[in-house]
Amino acid sequence: MKKNKIFAGILVILVFMLNSCSDKEEKKQNSAEISVSQEMTAELTAPPNVPRPIGRRKAKKLIVDMEILEKEGTMTDGTTYVYWTFGGSVPGSFIRTRVGDEVEFTLSNHPDNKLPHNIDLHAVTGPGGGATSSFVAPGHEKTFSFKTLNPGLYVYHCATAPVGMHIANGMYGLILVEPEGGLPPVDKEYYVMQGDFYTKGENGEPGLQQFDMQKAVDEDADYVVFNGSVGSLTGDNAITANVGETVRLFVGNGGPNLVSSFHVIGEIFDNVYMEGGMKMNHDVQTTLVPAGGAAIVEFRVDVPGTFILVDHSIFRAFNKGALGMLKVTGDEAKTIYSGTKQEGIYLPEGGGIQTMPDDGKVKTETASTDKTLEEKMESGKQIYMNTCFACHQAEGQGIPKAFPPLAKSDYLNADVNRAIGIVLNGKTGEITVNGEVYNSVMTRQSLSADEVADVMTYIYNSWDNNKTNVTKAQVEQVKSGH
Amino acid sequence: MKTILRLIMSVLFTSYLTTAFCQSEMVPIKGSVYTPLYGRDSMQVTISDFEMDVYPVTNKEFLQFVKKYPKWQRSKVKRLFADNNYLINWKSDTELSSGQSLNAPVTNVSWFVANDYCKCLGKRLPTVDEWEYVAMADQDIADARTKASYNEYILSWYEKPKTFNNEIGSTFKNYWNVYDLHGLVWEWTSDFNSVLVSGESRKDVDTDTNLFCGSAAIGATDLMNYAAFMRYAIRGSLKAKYSMKNLGFRCVKDISE
Amino acid sequence: MKKFKLLIALFLTLTVTISCKNDKSNTDMVVYQCPMQCEGNKTYTDAESCPVCKMDLKAIDQEPDKVLNNQEISDESIFNLTNNWKTEEGGAIQLEDLKGKTLVMVMIYTTCKAACPRLVADMRNIEAQVPKENLKDLQFVLVSIDPKNDTPERLKAFAEENLMDDEHWTFLQGTESGVREFANVLAVKYKQISPIDFSHSNIISVFNPQGELVHQQEGLGVDNNETVQAILELTNK
Numbered sequence: 001m002k003k004n005k006i007f008a009g010i011l012v013i014l015v016f017m018l019n020s021c022s023d024k025e026e027k028k029q030n031s032a033e034i035s036v037s038q039e040m041t042a043e044l045t046a047p048p049n050v051p052r053p054i055g056r057r058k059a060k061k062l063i064v065d066m067e068i069l070e071k072e073g074t075m076t077d078g079t080t081y082v083y084w085t086f087g088g089s090v091p092g093s094f095i096r097t098r099v100g101d102e103v104e105f106t107l108s109n110h111p112d113n114k115l116p117h118n119i120d121l122h123a124v125t126g127p128g129g130g131a132t133s134s135f136v137a138p139g140h141e142k143t144f145s146f147k148t149l150n151p152g153l154y155v156y157h158c159a160t161a162p163v164g165m166h167i168a169n170g171m172y173g174l175i176l177v178e179p180e181g182g183l184p185p186v187d188k189e190y191y192v193m194q195g196d197f198y199t200k201g202e203n204g205e206p207g208l209q210q211f212d213m214q215k216a217v218d219e220d221a222d223y224v225v226f227n228g229s230v231g232s233l234t235g236d237n238a239i240t241a242n243v244g245e246t247v248r249l250f251v252g253n254g255g256p257n258l259v260s261s262f263h264v265i266g267e268i269f270d271n272v273y274m275e276g277g278m279k280m281n282h283d284v285q286t287t288l289v290p291a292g293g294a295a296i297v298e299f300r301v302d303v304p305g306t307f308i309l310v311d312h313s314i315f316r317a318f319n320k321g322a323l324g325m326l327k328v329t330g331d332e333a334k335t336i337y338s339g340t341k342q343e344g345i346y347l348p349e350g351g352g353i354q355t356m357p358d359d360g361k362v363k364t365e366t367a368s369t370d371k372t373l374e375e376k377m378e379s380g381k382q383i384y385m386n387t388c389f390a391c392h393q394a395e396g397q398g399i400p401k402a403f404p405p406l407a408k409s410d411y412l413n414a415d416v417n418r419a420i421g422i423v424l425n426g427k428t429g430e431i432t433v434n435g436e437v438y439n440s441v442m443t444r445q446s447l448s449a450d451e452v453a454d455v456m457t458y459i460y461n462s463w464d465n466n467k468t469n470v471t472k473a474q475v476e477q478v479k480s481g482h
Numbered sequence: 483m484k485t486i487l488r489l490i491m492s493v494l495f496t497s498y499l500t501t502a503f504c505q506s507e508m509v510p511i512k513g514s515v516y517t518p519l520y521g522r523d524s525m526q527v528t529i530s531d532f533e534m535d536v537y538p539v540t541n542k543e544f545l546q547f548v549k550k551y552p553k554w555q556r557s558k559v560k561r562l563f564a565d566n567n568y569l570i571n572w573k574s575d576t577e578l579s580s581g582q583s584l585n586a587p588v589t590n591v592s593w594f595v596a597n598d599y600c601k602c603l604g605k606r607l608p609t610v611d612e613w614e615y616v617a618m619a620d621q622d623i624a625d626a627r628t629k630a631s632y633n634e635y636i637l638s639w640y641e642k643p644k645t646f647n648n649e650i651g652s653t654f655k656n657y658w659n660v661y662d663l664h665g666l667v668w669e670w671t672s673d674f675n676s677v678l679v680s681g682e683s684r685k686d687v688d689t690d691t692n693l694f695c696g697s698a699a700i701g702a703t704d705l706m707n708y709a710a711f712m713r714y715a716i717r718g719s720l721k722a723k724y725s726m727k728n729l730g731f732r733c734v735k736d737i738s739e
Numbered sequence: 740m741k742k743f744k745l746l747i748a749l750f751l752t753l754t755v756t757i758s759c760k761n762d763k764s765n766t767d768m769v770v771y772q773c774p775m776q777c778e779g780n781k782t783y784t785d786a787e788s789c790p791v792c793k794m795d796l797k798a799i800d801q802e803p804d805k806v807l808n809n810q811e812i813s814d815e816s817i818f819n820l821t822n823n824w825k826t827e828e829g830g831a832i833q834l835e836d837l838k839g840k841t842l843v844m845v846m847i848y849t850t851c852k853a854a855c856p857r858l859v860a861d862m863r864n865i866e867a868q869v870p871k872e873n874l875k876d877l878q879f880v881l882v883s884i885d886p887k888n889d890t891p892e893r894l895k896a897f898a899e900e901n902l903m904d905d906e907h908w909t910f911l912q913g914t915e916s917g918v919r920e921f922a923n924v925l926a927v928k929y930k931q932i933s934p935i936d937f938s939h940s941n942i943i944s945v946f947n948p949q950g951e952l953v954h955q956q957e958g959l960g961v962d963n964n965e966t967v968q969a970i971l972e973l974t975n976k
Contacts, residue, residue, distance in 0.1 A: 112727060
C-alpha cells in the first residue's frame with residue numbers, strides 16, 4: 001500500500017516538474033500571452049460538487065454568469081438565517097477555469113435584494129480583484145473581464161462596505177485556476193468551505209436569527225460551519241468514496257474572522273497544495289486554511305469507514321458545527337489527535353479620520369530673510385504639495401508630454417529670474433526641458449512673494465537641482481521688473 | 483402681454499396643484515449641527531430648519547402625479563431619465579397591479595422623477611445630510627446612533643423580505659414625528675451622487691489625492707455605524723436613472739418666513 | 740380677440756401641465772428679451788434695456804420652443820435637460836443650443852488646484868489630437884461644479900488664462916440644481932467639502948451631435964486614444 005502511495009506521489013511530482021521547469025516570471029508572461037480561441041459558458045456548481053475538470057482543453061473565453069440572492073436558509077435544525085449568496089448557495093458557486101482563460105464575468109443583483117454588492121476574486125490581477133468594476137445595485141448587472149494568470153485555488157468574496165458583514169452573511173466562494181494540462185486526474189473531487197457566523201441568539205437558539213455586529217467585531221462566533229450550515233456534510237449529506245479511490249478536496253475558508261485548522265480524522269493528506277498555490281507538501285495531518293485563503297488536499301482512502309472532516313480548533317467542531325463526513329463503505333477506523341488553536345484577523349474595516357491637507361495653512365508674511373533654509377524648505381514643500389504637485393508631481397518628475405519636469409531640470413537651473421517670472425506670471429508656448437519639447441499652459445500662481453521664495457527654494461534644493469536659495473527680495477525685484 | 487398671462491396662469495396653476503394633490507402631511511425639523519458618517523472638512527455639518535414629509539410618497543400619490551404629468555408615465559418616460567425598471571410592476575401607465583397597495587411607498591422610480599415630483603409640489607428632495615440627520619433619531623431621542631437597539635432595528639430590516647409591499651406608517655414614529663425612514667424602503671436624496679464611495683470598501687479608506695480633489699475628507703467618522711455604511715453604499719451604487727424595487731422617496735421643504 | 744386670448748390660455752395651461760418649469764419658486768435663471776424682438780431671439784441675462792429700441796427688456800420663458808423641438812431628439816439625448824446656463828461670454832443658453840456639434844464635456848471648478856488642471860490639460864491634449872478642420876464641428880464644454888463662485892466673468896478669465904478662449908471652447912455656469920441634474924446624466928459624482936473645495940470624479944464625456952452619450956473616459960492622464968477615436972469618428976462623418 002505505502003509503495004503505491006509513494007509511486008503515485010512521484011508521478012504527480014514528475015508531471016508537475018515537466019509542466020513547470022521554466023522559471024516563475026516566464027510562466028506568468030506566458031499565461032498573459034496564451035491566446036483564446038473559442039467561447040464557452042462556465043459550468044457552475046453548488047457545494048459540495050465541483051464542475052468537470054478542464055483536462056487538456058485549450059484556453060477559452062469563459063462566460064461566467066453569477067446571480068446574487070439574499071435569502072433565508074437553515075443554519076441548524078429549528079434555526080434560520082438570512083444568507084447573502086453568490087448563486088444561491090453558501091459558499092457560492094464553484095468556478096473552474098484554466099490558466100490563460102479570458103473570463104467574462106457578469107454579476108447580477110436580484111431586484112428583490114436590498115443591498116448593492118460586488119465581487120473581489122483573488123484570482124484576478126487588477127484593482128480590487130474586480131470589486132470596483134462589479135459594484136452593482138439591486139436590479140442591475142455589471143460585466144467585467146479578466147485573464148487568469150496564475151494557477152491555484154482562490155477565494156472570491158463580496159467587498160462592499162461593511163465588508164465584514166457581507167462576508168459574515170455568506171458572500172464567499174472558490175475559483176480554481178488549473179495549470180496547463182489540468183490537475184492530475186483523481187477519482188472524487190469535492191468542494192468544502194468553512195465560515196463563521198454571528199447571531200443574536202446563542203448557538204442552537206431557534207427561530208430566525210439576526211446578524212450580531214458586536215459579536216462579529218469581538219470575533220465571538222456562534223457557528224463555525226462547513227458549507228454554510230450545521231449538518232451540510234453529515235448524515236445523508238455526507239460526501240462519499242470507495243476504498244482505493246483518491247479523493248481531492250478543494251478546501252476554502254471564507255472567514256470572516258477565523259482561521260481553519262483543516263483536518264480529516266483518520267486520514268493523512270498524501271498531497272497538500274499549500275495555501276492553494278502550486279507548491280506541494282506531503283504526508284500532512286492538519287493544514288492551515290487562512291481566512292480568505294484555500295488549500296487543495298488529496299488522499300487515497302485505503303480503509304473503509306466514516307472519516308470526519310473538522311476544523312481542528314476542536315471546540316468549533318463539536319460545539320459550533322465545523323464538522324463534515326466522508327463515508328467510505330466498510331468498517332470504522334479512528335485516529336484522534338488534538339490540534340492547537342489558531343486565530344487570525346481578516347481585512348480590518350475602515351481607517352482613521354483623515355484631515356484635510358489644507359488645514360491650518362496660514363499665510364504668514366514674516367520676512368523670509370529671517371527664515372532658515374530649513375524653515376523655507378518646510379514651508380516651500382507645503383506650498384508645493386498644494387499648488388504645484390498636481391502637474392509637476394511629487395518628485396518633480398512632471399508628466400511626459402504634458403508638464404515639464406522640475407527635477408534635474410536644465411531649463412530651471414539655467415536662469416533663476418526666468419523661473420521666478422514663470423511662477424509670478426505664468427508661461428505659455430514651446431519650451432525645451434532636458435531635450436524634450438513641451439507646449440503647455442501654466443497659469444499665473446496666486447502666491448505672495450514670500451511664498452514664491454519658499455517654494456522656489458524648495459524646488460531648487462530638491463531633486464538634484466542647483467541649490468539656489470531664493471530670497472523674497474529677489475522675487476520682488478523680478479515682480480517690479482515687469 | 484403674453485408673459486403676463488403666462489405668469490398669471492402659472493401662479494393659478496401652482497395654487498391649484500397644491501390643493502388638488504392630497505398633499506402629504508409635513509412636520510417641522512429643527513436644525514442643528516451634527517457629525518455625519520462622511521463629513522466635510524470639519525466633519526461637522528450644519529442643518530437649517532426645514533419641513534419633511536411624514537411618510538414616503540405612496541403609490542396613490544404617484545398615480546395622481548403621472549396622470550397629471552403624462553410625460554412621467556411608464557410608456558412615455560424618456561430613457562435618459564429612467565431605466566427599464568421604471569414602474570415595472572405597474573399593470574399599465576396609470577394602474578397598479580393587483581398585488582400592489584395604494585398606501586405602499588412608490589418604488590421603481592428614478593431620481594429624475596423623484597426630483598421633479600417634489601419640485602412640482604413646491605418642495606425638493608432632502609440632501610443626504612438632511613435625511614441622515616432626521617434618520618438618526620429613534621422613538622425617543624434625536625440622535626440614537628450609539629444605542630444598540632437603534633442599530634439592531636435597522637440591521638434587522640435587511641432580513642425582512644419584501645418590505646416594499648408594506649404600507650406607509652407600518653414602522654415607528656421617530657422623535658421628529660416622521661415615519662418609515664428605516665424599515666420600509668431606501669429613499670432618494672437630492673445629492674446622492676455626492677457619495678464618492680466606489681463600492682470597494684477597503685479602497686475607500688485611502689487618501690488618494692490623485693483621484694479626487696480634497697479626497698482627504700473621504701473617511702468615515704464612526705466605524706461601528708454599519709447601518710449608515712450600507713446606506714452610503716447603496717447611494718454610491720446608484721445612477722440617477724436607476725429604478726429599484728426597494729427605493730422610494732419623500733420630499734422636504736425649506737421653511738419660508 | 741377674446742377668443743384668441745382664451746386659446747392662448749388654453750395652450751399655456753397645456754404646456755404648464757407638461758412641465759412645471761413655470762413654478763417661480765424654482766431657482767432656474769430668468770432670461771430677458773426685447774419685447775419688440777429688435778434683435779430677433781437674442782436674450783440677455785440682466786434686466787437692462789434693448790440696445791436698439793431702448794425699451795425695457797422683458798423676462799421670458801423659452802419653454803414653448805423647447806417643447807416643440809423635443810420631438811426631434813431621442814430619449815437618450817442630454818438635450819432633454821431644459822435648465823438654463825450662462826456662458827463665459829455672459830450669454831444665456833440651454834444645452835439644446837449646442838445641438839449639431841459633437842460635444843466633449845467635463846466638469847471642473849476654477850479654484851481647484853489638484854485634479855482640475857490635469858483634467859483641463861487632458862481636454863487640451865484631446866483637442867491637440869483633433870485635426871484643425873474638424874474643430875468647427877466640435878464643441879469642448881467645461882461645466883462648473885461650483886456655480887456660486889464660477890461666474891461668467893471668472894470663467895472668462897479662466898478661459899483666457901488657459902488659452903481656451905477660442906470659438907470651440909465653452910464654459911458654463913448653471914444653477915445648483917441644474918448642475919446636480921447635469922452631473923447625474925453624466926454619472927459624475929461630486930461633493931462640496933469646504934466653501935471652495937470639491938471632491939469629484941474625473942470623467943470626460945463625448946456626445947454626438949444629437950446629444951447622445953457616445954464615450955466616457957474616467958481618470959486623470961489616462962490614455963485618451965479611445966476618446967480621440969470617438970471624436971474623430973463623429974466629426975469625420
